[in-house]
Amino acid sequence: MAELGPPVGTGPLAKREARLAWGLLFPTITAVALVVVLPLLAIFWISFKPVELGDLRAPEVVQREDIRGDDEAVGDTPNIRYRLRNSSQEQPITGVTFTDTIPEGLTVLELDDRCDLNGSALSCDLGDWEPGTRETIMIPVEVGQAYLDNGVRPQDSVAITTGTASSVLTNNQFTLENFSRIFSGDEFFEVLWVTMFYTVFGTIGALLVGLFAALLLNKSFRGQGILRGLYLFPYVAPVIAVAFAWLILFDPFSGSANALLVQMGVTSEAINFFGERPLALIMVTVFEIWRYFPLSFLFILARMQSIDSDMYEAADMDGASPFQQFWYLSVPQLLGILSVLFLLRFIWTFNKFDDIFLLTGGNAGTRTLTVNVYEQAFAVSNIGAGAAVAVVIFGCLLTFSLFFLKYISREEGL
Amino acid sequence: MMRNGYVTGAVLGALWMVVLSVTVAIAMSFATGDPFRPSILLSLLWGAAGGGAMVALGRERMVLIGVGVAVAVLVLIGIGPMLSGSEAGLFARAFGAIALGAAFAVSLAVILDEVVPGELNRHEFEAAVIRFLTGFGYIFFTAIVLIPFYVMVMTSLKNQSELIQNPLDFSIDFSKGAELFRSYDELFTQFNFGTYLFNSFFISVLTVFITLAFAIPGAYAVARLRFSGQAAFSRSILLIYMVPMIVLALPIYIAFSMTGLRNSFWGIVMIYPVTTIPVALYMLQGYFRGLPAEVEEAGLMDGLTRLAVIWKITLPLSLPALASVSLYVFMIAWNEFLLAFMLLDDPSKFTLTRGIASLNSSEIPRQHLMAGSVIATVPIMAIFLGLERFMTKGLTAGSVKG
Numbered sequence: 001m002a003e004l005g006p007p008v009g010t011g012p013l014a015k016r017e018a019r020l021a022w023g024l025l026f027p028t029i030t031a032v033a034l035v036v037v038l039p040l041l042a043i044f045w046i047s048f049k050p051v052e053l054g055d056l057r058a059p060e061v062v063q064r065e066d067i068r069g070d071d072e073a074v075g076d077t078p079n080i081r082y083r084l085r086n087s088s089q090e091q092p093i094t095g096v097t098f099t100d101t102i103p104e105g106l107t108v109l110e111l112d113d114r115c116d117l118n119g120s121a122l123s124c125d126l127g128d129w130e131p132g133t134r135e136t137i138m139i140p141v142e143v144g145q146a147y148l149d150n151g152v153r154p155q156d157s158v159a160i161t162t163g164t165a166s167s168v169l170t171n172n173q174f175t176l177e178n179f180s181r182i183f184s185g186d187e188f189f190e191v192l193w194v195t196m197f198y199t200v201f202g203t204i205g206a207l208l209v210g211l212f213a214a215l216l217l218n219k220s221f222r223g224q225g226i227l228r229g230l231y232l233f234p235y236v237a238p239v240i241a242v243a244f245a246w247l248i249l250f251d252p253f254s255g256s257a258n259a260l261l262v263q264m265g266v267t268s269e270a271i272n273f274f275g276e277r278p279l280a281l282i283m284v285t286v287f288e289i290w291r292y293f294p295l296s297f298l299f300i301l302a303r304m305q306s307i308d309s310d311m312y313e314a315a316d317m318d319g320a321s322p323f324q325q326f327w328y329l330s331v332p333q334l335l336g337i338l339s340v341l342f343l344l345r346f347i348w349t350f351n352k353f354d355d356i357f358l359l360t361g362g363n364a365g366t367r368t369l370t371v372n373v374y375e376q377a378f379a380v381s382n383i384g385a386g387a388a389v390a391v392v393i394f395g396c397l398l399t400f401s402l403f404f405l406k407y408i409s410r411e412e413g414l
Numbered sequence: 415m416m417r418n419g420y421v422t423g424a425v426l427g428a429l430w431m432v433v434l435s436v437t438v439a440i441a442m443s444f445a446t447g448d449p450f451r452p453s454i455l456l457s458l459l460w461g462a463a464g465g466g467a468m469v470a471l472g473r474e475r476m477v478l479i480g481v482g483v484a485v486a487v488l489v490l491i492g493i494g495p496m497l498s499g500s501e502a503g504l505f506a507r508a509f510g511a512i513a514l515g516a517a518f519a520v521s522l523a524v525i526l527d528e529v530v531p532g533e534l535n536r537h538e539f540e541a542a543v544i545r546f547l548t549g550f551g552y553i554f555f556t557a558i559v560l561i562p563f564y565v566m567v568m569t570s571l572k573n574q575s576e577l578i579q580n581p582l583d584f585s586i587d588f589s590k591g592a593e594l595f596r597s598y599d600e601l602f603t604q605f606n607f608g609t610y611l612f613n614s615f616f617i618s619v620l621t622v623f624i625t626l627a628f629a630i631p632g633a634y635a636v637a638r639l640r641f642s643g644q645a646a647f648s649r650s651i652l653l654i655y656m657v658p659m660i661v662l663a664l665p666i667y668i669a670f671s672m673t674g675l676r677n678s679f680w681g682i683v684m685i686y687p688v689t690t691i692p693v694a695l696y697m698l699q700g701y702f703r704g705l706p707a708e709v710e711e712a713g714l715m716d717g718l719t720r721l722a723v724i725w726k727i728t729l730p731l732s733l734p735a736l737a738s739v740s741l742y743v744f745m746i747a748w749n750e751f752l753l754a755f756m757l758l759d760d761p762s763k764f765t766l767t768r769g770i771a772s773l774n775s776s777e778i779p780r781q782h783l784m785a786g787s788v789i790a791t792v793p794i795m796a797i798f799l800g801l802e803r804f805m806t807k808g809l810t811a812g813s814v815k816g
Contacts, residue, residue, distance in 0.1 A: 014640065017639050017640055017641065018639070018640070018641035018642065020635070020639060020720055021635040021636075021639035021640075021641040021644075022635075022641065024631035024632060024634060024635035024639070025631070025632050025635045025636070025647070027627075027628050027631070027632070028628050028629070028631075028632040028691055028695060031628060031687070031688050031691060032654060032688065032691065032692065034688075035662070035666070035684075035685060035688035035689075036654055036657060036662060036688070038665075039661075039662045039664075039665035039666055039669075040657065040661070040662070040665075042665035042668070042669070043661060043664065043665055046664075046665065046668070212551060213551070213555055215551075216548055216551040216552060216555070225802070227552070227555075227556075229798070229799060229802050230556065230559055230560075231555055231559055232798070233559050233563065233795070234559060234562075236745060236794060236795065236798050237563075237749075237791045237794065237795065238748065238749040238751070238766075238767055238770075238787075238790045238791060238794065239749060239751055240749075240751050240767045240770050240771060240787070240790070241566065241770065241786075241787035241788075241790050241791045242562060242563075242566075242787075242791075244566075244770070244774065244783055244784070244787055245562040245563065245565055245566040245784065245787060246562055248565060248566075248569055248780055248783070248784065249561070249562055249565045251581075253578070254577050254578045254581045255581055256444070256565060256581045256582055256584075258581070259580070259581040259582045260440065260443060260582060263443065263449050263451055263582070264439070264451045264452065265451065290558060319537075321536045321537050321540045322537070322540045322541055322544050323540050323544075347656050348656075350658075351656070351657075351658030351659070351660075353658065353659065353660045353752060354751050354752055357752075358751075370658055370660045373660050373661070373664065374660060377664055383664070383668065386664055387664060387665075390660070390661040390664060393658060393660075393661055394657075394661060397656055397657070397658070400656075401653060401656055
């Protein structure tokens, strides 16, 4: 008698479902792999390469073609001139060749010994080139009637050049110089300290201000919706618009904030808010708090509105004062969302680039790690060093995430 | 000691007067450009007196009117909580004085609602403090949010010499008529902002559609279908959030430079959706999980395929969520700056944010910069205010990329 029992293993239905699932996910996985995973691997690769901004263009053969001498009448003997050069002063190009078409009606009188003529097809093999090589090839030709009739000139057919050059990005030349360069000097530790200050105070500040705002709006009154919308403005507006508005508001020469402070007698001369140490760092942190408090406010408010009001009534009956209710009832309830927000905001503040870049450009002691990536890669034109900083950032993040993921998964179902 | 009614009233009154006089002075300065300034010492003094009087005499209508009038008169004769320079016009001074007096009398009466002479119980005391903090909070938040936007709009309507002459003067000279909007006119006629506006809009809308096309099937698979690796997958979506854009931007810049995609529309349209797909997928899968599976199962039983179920049952049920996600993605794409800044050099392909960045030079007057900012801010604000419900939901559900 056959054994009766539940089926074991994966049945055909389950297999089909899994196949469908992977099919639906395939586009997303491909896109993410192309734009996130691949660049991440590339960053590691580049960080060990001596790459400068200028090296991004692979060396190539640049050629120009013109006709020298008269070609107005039958029997004229002008020269077709090809001028070629290696665009790079550092990299050699191997196996340089070029091909072109000689227009109808021109008879080639003499051929350079590196070139071949097959009908009207000209092909030349110029061999290997040292960096910065220049070559000129002259081909004397005789003008025939057909040339004058057709009006096709030698320049009209584009000469095709080939040649293989090894790009720094793909050859097997590696260096540790990028890392030694960014780790050396006090600069790196200053960058690290600025990053930590900005991240920690920006995160905590935005949380506390957001909590305060949420407490204000956690009651229904007329206009509550309007205020809630209003308080989200800083987050919704484009960062570039609000950053420039802040810059103009706090401008040392014609900013309203300075004029106001002088008028109120707080200061006698204008303060350069975004140009002085350590004020600039404090200001960018304040900007970060200003711009992101709406986010924490929104989350905390959502959580507050889901707290059961019965508890507060019971606490009221027991004689708990408003501050006691806040401290002993609300805060424990909010702790979960607060810690999740802290962890997420911590990482995102750490990653923040646009804000500081727009406000100070990383000057006046506000250069964080992310701004340093840009600074190294584009201001100093050293892509390799920029990538090395990016690797450091990635390492930090990996540490944070491994640490945080353990906790996040338990809280609030995130 | 603190919980004595008189002390509470006086202290809260003094602090509240400081808050109000600073607020009114700043508001009057910004509105008229005339020198108004609060006097902290006098504010403390008169505020304490007003608070004490309200506790002692009760909050009858006559008392309130008396306090308000007293404050207004003190301000006008020049020994009140707010001082104004002689340049200020009589009307502005009178208006400021009356506003401060009225605001103080009315709002302090609310704050000191249950405060009576003699000992207060803990409840009454804390309630008064909380009402004070609440009032302060409303003023504080409204001010910090509105001032930068106010400065942005007003600066865009002025010209360079007016700005340097008196940085506080934001009053608008309506007699100039259409001349007021000169910066906007120049941006659209000479700086191609019409094109930028169109580019931004086009790229954002395309981003929304591409994102949805990728995220909807993905989110459905993660939320509904069983396959090995499902849990790991939904966890790793969060991890992708945590990769900073600047780290990705560098290799993307290199790759685009080498393939010639830099400076092209399609390069941007290829990159933007990938930055938003993980957020959208995460938001949508949360919503799909909340939908009852029975409806879909009924559909399956009736012979629909999975894809037909998604198209005919799941999507119509999740229209509100789709609206939230679309708005949120639109906002991200519209506000995106870093990639546009790094990948676009050709002025005919600029997005708005990139266009504003190009205005940031010493040769271009600042009102142009601010007018550009206003142009970029107004559409997203209009969408936000019109569809605030969806937007707020989107922001919350997105668990939010910053």
